[in-house]
Amino acid sequence: MDVYDIVGVGFGPSNIAVAIAAEESGTPLSMAFFDRREKFSRHAGLMFDGAEMQVSFLKDLVTQRNPRSRFSFLNYLTERGRLADFINLRSFYPTRVEFNDYYTWAAGQFENSVHWSSEIVSVAPVPDDGADDVEYLEVTVEDTATGSRRTVRTRNLVIAPGGSPRVPEGVHPGSRVFHASQTADRLARDFTDHEAPYHFNIVGGGQTAADVFIHLRRSYPQARITTSIRGFAIQAEDDTHFVNELFSPEMPDWFHSREPEFRERLLKRYSLAVHTGVSYDLIPAIYREYYEDKVTNSGRLRMMRFSELVATHESDLRVRATYRDLEGGPDTELDSDAVVLATGYDYPTPVPFLASCEKFLHHEEDSSYTVRRDYAIETGPAFRPRIFLQGFAEKTHGFSEVLLSLMPFRAAEIVASRYDAATLVGAE
Ligand SMILES: Cc1cc2nc3c(=O)[nH]c(=O)nc-3n(C[C@H](O)[C@H](O)[C@H](O)COP(=O)(O)OP(=O)(O)OC[C@H]3O[C@@H](n4cnc5c(N)ncnc54)[C@H](O)[C@@H]3O)c2cc1C
Incomplete structure (x- = not known):
């Protein structure tokens, strides 16, 4: 069985960027990417009409690293015959629907290397005879349609599975309690009457909560919407000019070389640049909805401040959410x-x-992996294959780790740092 140069777990933007960087590296590399989805789609549950990207189109899969690449958003527009129209829009921010189409177009150029409906279920070191010398990895892939399994071998595994939906403790997802990533599907399945006076409870005050709010307000004009947040107010994302320099290409080097306590302080201080902020333009639109609700006295909109969701209980017809009052008052229940x-x-x-590789992989005290500057998990010298992570190293590599901004650079660093048994690229 051949040993691939690169096997990728997932084929979202992070690994599409790796495929592009590999193709543009000038060295022919054998690659296979596996994704459990049936075809390319990014955040399908939040693909609402009109929702915009939060980064400039220039932060596509490649332009910052190689402005002449054929995989750029501008080349995509050219091929779709919309370049002049896009210029006329005078916007740096395409809609999510359009950027999704761009990613689909880029993914489609690697048809020969991508396997959809294919989930990576385990990775084993080879040889696995108890010795510590490991030359490559055997990766087991399950066909999500048939359940059949096969194995492939690789010297470099690039793991980019995206984030896992976070569910607060005490909360039980069910037919009436779901993560926002499933919003579109659940609404289409269970909330088909757009004139009904449903009562929706949105938990959270970030960009996703804001997008869901606007979508519900437009699609269900008679609905009541209660938004519960832990703080006093939803806040604007900070993408002002100087703060945005946190996403400059040289930042991972700088960030990585700082002391852990300093990095932690920085991540907290500028969290509005990444995790907790809402697009500046969306906040007046949301405020106007609340204002109109007051003018018309319809009482459909409510914001519960300083409220933390601690439990949910579903019945056939309703769901009851229990909120802890962060000001110290009694709990509130909301149906x-x-x-x-x-x-x-x-x-x-x-x-x-x-799991089968764990004994070779180095960990930090909090059980996270020790991730080297080149995004490979730290191992002993006898473990020669490389396991790269994308998205897992915000703590050590900084703000752009879970965002699109620096994907092209991260991808190119990974490709350059791969282990190549023949030329010993990446060997120490
Ligand atoms: C709603 C939303 C909007 C966002 N908007 C922006 C934005 O505007 N700007 C920005 O900078 N960032 C944004 N982000 C953050 C980030 O850029 C995206 O999440 C981006 O899609 C991450 O790309 P990825 O390839 O790492 O992960 P994903 O896009 O999540 O892709 C991961 C893929 O891995 C597959 N997979 C997972 N596990 C396995 C397995 N075991 N076997 C096989 N396949 C597997 C999944 O099916 C999936 O297709 C947004 C995030 C969200 C959730």
Whole structure:
């Protein structure tokens, strides 16, 4: 069986960027990417009409690293015959629907290397005879349609599975309690009457909560919407000019070389640049909805401040959410037709399908992996294959780790740092 140069787990933007960087590296590399989805789609549950990207189109899969690349958003527009129209829009921010189409177009150029409906279920070191010398990895892939399994071998595994929906403790997802990433599907399945006076409870105050709010308000004009937030107010994302320099290409080097306590302080101080802020333009639109609700005295909109969701109980017809009052008052109970958890994403470690490799992988005290500057998990010298992570290293590599901004650079660093048994590229 041949040993691939690169095997990728997932084929979202992070690994599409790796495929592009590999193709543009000038060295022919054998690659296979596996994704459990049936075809390319990014955040399908939040693909609402009109929702915009939060980054400039120039932060596509490649332009910052190689402005002449054929995989750029501008080349996509050219091929779609919309370049002049896009210029006329005078916007740096395409809609999510359009950027999704761009990603689909880029993914389609690697048809020969991508396997859809294929989930990576385990990764084993080879040889696995108890010795510590490992030359490559054997990756087991399950066909999500048939359940059949096969194995492939690789010297470099690039793991980019995206974030896992975060569910608060005490909360039980069910037919009326779902993570925001499932919003479109659940609404289409269970909330088909757009004139009904449903009561939706959105939990969270970030960008996703804001997008869901606007979508519900437009699609269900008679609905009541209660938004519960832990703080006093929803806040604007900070993408002002100087703060945005946190996403400059040289930042991972700078960030990585700082002391852990300093990095932690920085991540907290500028969290509005990444995790907790809402697009500046959306805040007046949301405020106007609340204002109109007061003018018309319809009482359909409510914001519960300083409220933390601690439990949900579903019955056939309703769901009851229990909120802790963060000001110290008594708990509040809220009945609604659905609780939408806009509560974010995690990158949990250890990664379950790496269980057979665990003894070789180095960890930090909090069980996260020790991730080297080149995004490979730290191992002993006798473990020669490389396991790269994308999205897991915000703590050490900084703000752009879970965002699109620096994907082209991260991808190129990974490709350059791969282990190549023949030329010893990447060997120490
Ligand atoms: C709603 C939303 C909007 C966002 N908007 C922006 C934005 O505007 N700007 C920005 O900078 N960032 C944004 N982000 C953050 C980030 O850029 C995106 O999440 C981005 O899609 C991450 O790309 P990815 O390839 O790492 O992960 P994903 O896009 O999540 O892709 C991961 C893929 O891995 C597959 N997979 C997972 N596990 C396995 C397995 N075991 N086997 C096989 N396949 C597997 C999944 O099916 C999926 O297709 C947004 C995030 C969200 C959730």
